Amino acid sequence: MELASILILSLLSAWRPSVGKECDVRNILIFLLFLVYLVLLVFLRPFSAALDNIVSIGLTAMMVFAVLLMTLGIQQRAGQNNATFAISGWILMMSSIVVLMKAVWDLVTYGVDIYLTRRYTAREMARKKGELLAAAPEVQLEERSL
Numbered sequence: 001m002e003l004a005s006i007l008i009l010s011l012l013s014a015w016r017p018s019v020g021k022e023c024d025v026r027n028i029l030i031f032l033l034f035l036v037y038l039v040l041l042v043f044l045r046p047f048s049a050a051l052d053n054i055v056s057i058g059l060t061a062m063m064v065f066a067v068l069l070m071t072l073g074i075q076q077r078a079g080q081n082n083a084t085f086a087i088s089g090w091i092l093m094m095s096s097i098v099v100l101m102k103a104v105w106d107l108v109t110y111g112v113d114i115y116l117t118r119r120y121t122a123r124e125m126a127r128k129k130g131e132l133l134a135a136a137p138e139v140q141l142e143e144r145s146l
Contacts, residue, residue: 001046005037020077027071034064055102059095066091 012030017023038060045053066088071086 001037001040001044008033015135024071024075027067027074031067031071034060034067038064049104054100059098062091062095062098065098066095 007031010027012033015026016027016064020057038057041060043058047053047056069088069091073088074083075081076082
């Protein structure tokens with residue numbers, strides 16, 4: 001789903017319209033692409049972790065709103081000082097902050113997961129070694145003599 005949307009976005013971004021109306025059509029198609037992606041995220045919830053689904057839906061909703069504002073600003077042909085561009089810029093800045101916070105969260109949880117997995121594995125190995133030594137007393141004698 002993500003790769004297909006990236007491919008379509010790349011194709012739409014590569015299109016360089018020569019007339020203003022074609023540019024508006026391209027921008028509306030980009031907005032619709034993000035909107036369809038948001039709807040699919042809401043209904044399919046492709047990630048197994050609830051937090052990943054929530055963050056993805058939130059980020060995509062922010063993108064949809066920013067692209068809508070940019071599309072409206074371009075259609076108004078009001079220039080760079082248009083308020084819609086400023087608002088969409090703030091939305092994009094907030095989305096990048098959310099992405100950074102999510103990346104830090106993922107790294108911390110990954111580190112904790114590795115630490116806990118290693119602790120569990122070490123305990124399991126010690127338990128199995130204890131079971132093997134208890135089951136075979138002759139191994140204990142050989143081990144003590146070494």
